[in-house]
Amino acid sequence: MKNVFFSDVRFIKTAFKKEDFLFDRKSVLFIGRSNVGKSTLINSLTMNKVMKVSKTPGLTKGLNYCLVDSSFYLVDAPGYGYARNERDNFAKMMDDFIFSSKNLKKVYMLIDSRRLFFEADLELAKEIKSASIPLTYIFTKIDKLDKKEKYALDSLIQTLDDEYFLVSSKDQENLSKIRKNIYNTVSK
Numbered sequence: 001m002k003n004v005f006f007s008d009v010r011f012i013k014t015a016f017k018k019e020d021f022l023f024d025r026k027s028v029l030f031i032g033r034s035n036v037g038k039s040t041l042i043n044s045l046t047m048n049k050v051m052k053v054s055k056t057p058g059l060t061k062g063l064n065y066c067l068v069d070s071s072f073y074l075v076d077a078p079g080y081g082y083a084r085n086e087r088d089n090f091a092k093m094m095d096d097f098i099f100s101s102k103n104l105k106k107v108y109m110l111i112d113s114r115r116l117f118f119e120a121d122l123e124l125a126k127e128i129k130s131a132s133i134p135l136t137y138i139f140t141k142i143d144k145l146d147k148k149e150k151y152a153l154d155s156l157i158q159t160l161d162d163e164y165f166l167v168s169s170k171d172q173e174n175l176s177k178i179r180k181n182i183y184n185t186v187s188k
């Protein structure tokens with residue numbers, strides 16, 4: 001397959017509860033701790049400033065739907081592990097989304113490659129697998145790694161059974177692979 005580009009990209013809406021979710025098209029979901037770079041990645045993939053990005057964690061609220069080429073949704077989730085009082089709401093919303101979305105084809109879990117896995121990541125990964133939804137890890141911010149961190153990431157990757165990608169918002173290299181992966185996922 002040649003390079004895949006997402007040419008028509010539209011922000012559709014923010015959903016806060018089950019009644020607001022969209023089931024009319026296939027979707028892929030981006031999750032991860034606050035500040036790992038979910039919204040940045042969606043903007044890089046779409047080459048569009050469709051999502052809001054900030055240095056301050058906790059910016060994205062609700063599930064943000066972005067429609068690509070009138071055919072599928074990229075869904076940006078709020079980060080976890082930041083605002084304590086929002087944790088219960090977040091857990092309920094994600095449970096609803098993961099278990100009620102027949103059209104959810106894959107979850108991309110973003111992991112800050114300097115920090116690697118936290119307990120919350122592993123718990124959520126377990127839940128996604130229990131719902132039989134394919135899970136792919138994306139390690140972000142690889143431009144920031146020092147030697148020791150690179151070694152830690154390499155060691156971790158060797159233990160992974162699941163599909164994964166490495167990305168940096170400073171480097172276009174792996175974006176094309178991820179676009180292809182999304183395209184193949186929603187074309188099945």
Ligand SMILES: Nc1nc2c(ncn2[C@@H]2O[C@H](COP(=O)(O)OP(=O)(O)OP(=O)(O)O)[C@@H](O)[C@H]2O)c(=O)[nH]1
Pocket residue numbers: 032033034035036037038039040041052053054055056057058059060061077078079080140141142143144167168169170
């Ligand atoms: N150096 C570097 N910075 C990045 C990268 N990806 C994201 N960032 C920065 O990380 C910060 C957080 O990015 P966001 O995309 O808002 O993160 P998020 O996961 O959507 O955060 P929440 O919505 O709060 O959960 C921003 O300052 C980005 O510019 C990357 O690959 N490399």
Ligand SMILES: [Mg+2]
Pocket residue numbers: 038039040052053059060076077078079
């Ligand atoms: Mg965000």
